[in-house]
Structures are given as structure tokens and as C-alpha cells.
Amino acid sequence: MPIFKSEWRFTLMQVLKDELRHAMLKVAQNMFLDPGYEKTSMKDIAAKVGVSVGNLYRYFPNKEALLEAVTMPAYERLLELMENSEDISANRMPIILDQLESLLAEFLREYRQSLLILLYESKGTRQENIRNEFFDRFVGHVKMHFADYNQKTAAMKQLNSDAARPLAIAFLEGYFEIIRLYSDEDQIVQAAREYVTIWFSGLQILL
Structure with missing residues (x-):
């Protein structure tokens, strides 16, 4: 027609x-x-x-509505990646690193600039607390690993859940800093892969 x-x-x-x-x-x-x-x-x-x-x-x-239009897709995609992340286990680490590399490359191509604005340029807006929201959600994941570990461990060797928050925040801050420092996708992916590997090696006791 x-x-x-x-x-x-x-x-x-x-x-x-x-x-x-x-x-x-x-x-x-x-x-x-x-x-x-x-x-x-x-x-x-x-x-x-x-x-x-x-x-x-x-x-x-207004300008804040424009800010939200620029950054919300990155926010929603990052939350999706965090919520859908698979459980980490020692024998799955090589697979997880490969998945991380693929997902991070995809995310950076589309959302790197928007994420940087959200993290570092949203002070004084309705979005300025989103950084803490990322932290809170990741703290929940770390506490879950603490709880799983404590269920399998004698009382004297159990981990204090109070350590989950500084541990989670330190990890994410380092991750965000890599994204901020490097603009080249390959550099970011390689640095992130090494960063996660180092953290994993130090945290194997939890897995």
C-alpha cells in the first residue's frame, strides 16, 4: 500500500x-x-x-533533564550487568575473565562517557547519590559471599560482615578509576582484566 x-x-x-x-x-x-x-x-x-x-x-x-537523558542508559545497563553477574568460583575464573572482557568492551563502546559524567559530574543533581547506589548493590554481593563462606567455616575463622562495605567500595573505586584514566578501549579492558585477576588471587579464601 x-x-x-x-x-x-x-x-x-x-x-x-x-x-x-x-x-x-x-x-x-x-x-x-x-x-x-x-x-x-x-x-x-x-x-x-x-x-x-x-x-x-x-x-x-531543563539541564538536569538533559543530564538524565545522557546518563540513564549507562546507569541502567551497569545495574543490569551487576545484577546478572554470575557467581564466582575458582574453577570458573578463566571463563569469568573472558566474559568480563567481552561485556566491558561492549559497555565502554556505548557508555563510557555517560558513566564518567554520572560518576564525576553529577554533584548537586538528583543523580549525585547514584554512585552510592552502585556501592550499596555491590556491598550486597560481597556480603552474600561472606555469608556463603561463613556457612562452611568454623566460628573462629568466620568473616565479619562489617568488612564487606570497605572491601566492595575499594574494588569499585579502582574499577571506576581504570575507566577514568584510560580512553583507549583495549587499555581499559586489559587493565580491568589484570585488576580483577589480582583481586581474585587475594580473595580466593572467600570462594
Whole structure:
């Protein structure tokens, strides 16, 4: 069935709107990293995109809404990876490292810049506590490993669950620092693989 002229025009307009929105998000993402979220205004973003400030506000009611649009996909994907992570065991470590390498490479290609904004440029926004949310969720995973270990261990050798939080935070902070320090995907993947291997070697008692 042929597309009527009005339908074709509507489809074209929607494509153009989607492309313009994508351009706004891309420019905002770049500027929220450099010079940074606080130093970037809606006027700056509009000028870089080549649209009026009013047009930008038609798509995003304020700068924080634009920040959320830029960072939420990274947030949701990282939570998904954390929640779907498989149990670690000594005999599965080579497989886990291979999976980590694949997932990290995929994540970085799509979300590295957005994650950096979320972690380091969201102060003073509704998203500034998301970093702690990542920590809290990972603490839960570490406590689970502590509990599993304690069930199989004599009382005198059991681990204090109070150690789970600093341990989990230290691990994630190191992981985030690798992503911040390196922009090259291969460097990040290699550094992360070595980092996890070193941590695993030191934590084998839990497994």
C-alpha cells in the first residue's frame, strides 16, 4: 500500500526530530565531560548544536533533564550487568575473565562517557547519590559471599560482615578509576582484566 503524502511528511519530520535529539544528546555528553556539567549552560549546548535555546527547551525542560537523558542508559545497563553477574568460583575464573572482557568492551563502546559524567559530574543533581547506589548493590554481593563462606567455616575463622562495605567500595573505586584514566578501549579492558585477576588471587579464601 503506498504511503500517502501526509504520512510520508510525518515520518520524515519524526526522523528529523530524532536526529536533532540525538545531536543534542551527543553535544551535551561531550560538554558535560569538558568543560563539565556545572560549567555548561543550555545556551552553550544550543549554540554548539546550532539551534535556538527555545528549541532545545522543547526537547528537554531543563539541564538536569538533559543530564538524565545522557546518563540513564549507562546507569541502567551497569545495574543490569551487576545484577546478572554470575557467581564466582575458582574453577570458573578463566571463563569469568573472558566474559568480563567481552561485556566491558561492549559497555565502554556505548557508555563510557555517560558513566564518567554520572560518576564525576553529577554533584548537586538528583543523580549525585547514584554512585552510592552502585556501592550499596555491590556491598550486597560481597556480603552474600561472606555469608556463603561463613556457612562452611568454623566460628573462629568466620568473616565479619562489617568488612564487606570497605572491601566492595575499594574494588569499585579502582574499577571506576581504570575507566577514568584510560580512553583507549583495549587499555581499559586489559587493565580491568589484570585488576580483577589480582583481586581474585587475594580473595580466593572467600570462594
